Amino acid sequence: MSSPSGRIIDEYEPIIGRSEMQEILELAERVHGARIIHVNSTMYGGGVAEMLRSLVPLANSLGLKVKWEVIEGDDSFFKTTKSIHNALQGNMNIEISEEMWSHYLEVNEGNVRKLDLEGDVILIHDPQPLPLILHRRGGVWVWRCHVDMSSPHPDVWARIREYVLKYDALVFSLERYAPGDVLGKPVYTRFPAIDPLSDKNRSLSVDEILRVLERYDVDPDRPLIGQVARFDPWKRPLDALKAYRLAREKIPGLQMAMVGSFAHDDPEGEEWYRKVKEEVGDDGDIHLLTNLKDVEVNAVQRSLSVALQMSIREGFGLSVTEALWKEVPVIARRAGGIPLQVIDGFTGFLIESPEEAAERAVYLIKRPWMARELGARGHDHVKRSFIITKLLKDYLRMHIDLVGLAPEIRIR
């Protein structure tokens, strides 16, 4: 995998081209040696961890000094942060007790001793490590929020906002995700991205794909649709099942793959997995696939005729990005970053109900040529805008910017 020069970026040249690579090298030169620290709450599972796994070594091999720190917490801490996450995302029924808030702060305080937070730019991802800012020493602190906060639970947001306002800059996945009352703070938009060379996305041989299908008893000769999503109420797995069952009435033999991974910071996952399992019952054509290896998810996605994403809330919708990269057209609701990716009638279809999703799925399964046209456009679209090297470039530009915020830091 590694290139003769040892620079990881060179491995991307066949995909992004030489001039894009050159631009990245020039930007990286300007922040050579800058100490960047990313902090999040999990090494595995979820889009943030996946991105960091690609981004951190990539930036290091360009001469930056990037570290990735992970905060630790107990179950009750992660239960609280999951509630905060859902409340910030707009669930108004959530209550967080004073005891929960205290524990949230205590866990963060406890982590300060274990983490290396001495850097030029400290990037804190999502609500879990947010209060670390209370213990800041030096550097520019940036809160990188992957949650749609356009209409947050007001009480929860009021508490969270205290910490947010202590940051030097904020980063959201979409412009409209920023809450209205952080005016004055520099706000950056950085689209999340996929790594085309990771196991989740790299190209696979037809035989590799067939082996995975065989392993999970999926028939390669009958059409397959699927949803790749955590088991979570926002992802609407039961809607995906409903859409599938409606589509199967028109396409006999149609199969369904429900691919879900559990993240270590997601206690709700198991509960929703049980609900889905119950709904599936003994339907042999629905493949409930949990905790697959990345390369297996890759293989399953590559064998889909159509990808569904019935979610009503998404940070950005990276599993949509992954499907489009693989030239699979996507049928999805207008949640989060999905409408940026699924351009209706061009890279897939935007729908509102399981009924509509089923109708569009049947349409595309009957017209593989149309699926191919949409899929090819989806791939190009992702390559232009939602690929890890694009994100790297945007982060490098942000690091250069941040020099202005803290002239004392050692960025050239």
Next chain:
Amino acid sequence: MSSPSGRIIDEYEPIIGRSEMQEILELAERVHGARIIHVNSTMYGGGVAEMLRSLVPLANSLGLKVKWEVIEGDDSFFKTTKSIHNALQGNMNIEISEEMWSHYLEVNEGNVRKLDLEGDVILIHDPQPLPLILHRRGGVWVWRCHVDMSSPHPDVWARIREYVLKYDALVFSLERYAPGDVLGKPVYTRFPAIDPLSDKNRSLSVDEILRVLERYDVDPDRPLIGQVARFDPWKRPLDALKAYRLAREKIPGLQMAMVGSFAHDDPEGEEWYRKVKEEVGDDGDIHLLTNLKDVEVNAVQRSLSVALQMSIREGFGLSVTEALWKEVPVIARRAGGIPLQVIDGFTGFLIESPEEAAERAVYLIKRPWMARELGARGHDHVKRSFIITKLLKDYLRMHIDLVGLAPEIRIR
């Protein structure tokens, strides 16, 4: 279509990338002002005319002075040159009378007065204008042969060789196409190429495709396979029909498109069209589509589940290139340049018989995901090697080379 700078090459940048464009500009600078003359026998129809239609304006907009001349002839001339073509391609049953040879030379002589042959490099395409060399005045003369001449009819080749040996350099589509006894002549290999921005290949909206299908009564909801090829014994149209009929036994409702254009220099076309029409009979699911506009051929190709190419002889097989560019997997015989393009199991399947073709077609129609994987690889493969800007680059390199052959010519 034209870019702000007026340079046609800029329109290709989104496809080929900036650094490839830069290399082309640098090469073109070295032969700025060079007078290049292409001579062939038809403005329309066939791969040579298509390539010149793209290549000539492209090279002109880069500062070369490129002209495209077409020789004129009567029916008997073109009948003779078609026979010469077939004989050079290996048909041993052909006899060319002394009278035919005389007329061949007379028509060429007659054209000398009408054509502008005053250039630095004169590129003569194929056998029709080959004897123009007898009337050469200045410049470097290059014979660009698009025919597989690896095992030519010995008597016909003996006559043709007289003229060939008068050229300064020869260009073949594949290295092994050059006959053995031109040793000592500089021989170049230049793969033919397709223009991704031409009507034949540019991207089409789904609606444009649907309109064309409707115009020709093709059902967009049932799978379609097809062969795009001149009506010609070498293209084996009856084998394509046989493969289709066998595949339909397994895929009820399968449709077939036989797309053939007639070139003005191809009197055999009509005869073979009649044979095919007779074989089709009143089978409503076989669409015999002749003399389509380029954009219509494009639309039909984009709606194929699988492209067939049953030909036993091909110059290079540009209709295979076109299909692969459109991400359609190709099932083809190992003729001409096809094995360079159809990499077995990777961009399509190489087969030997209609039976085998049918089996592979059924396999890919049942597995649209596999067709997509193969198609995507085919597209990348064409983009790397068989795209018009690659051919332009290779021609520019050849022009630079040719300075060495004729130091007096005005190439800087």
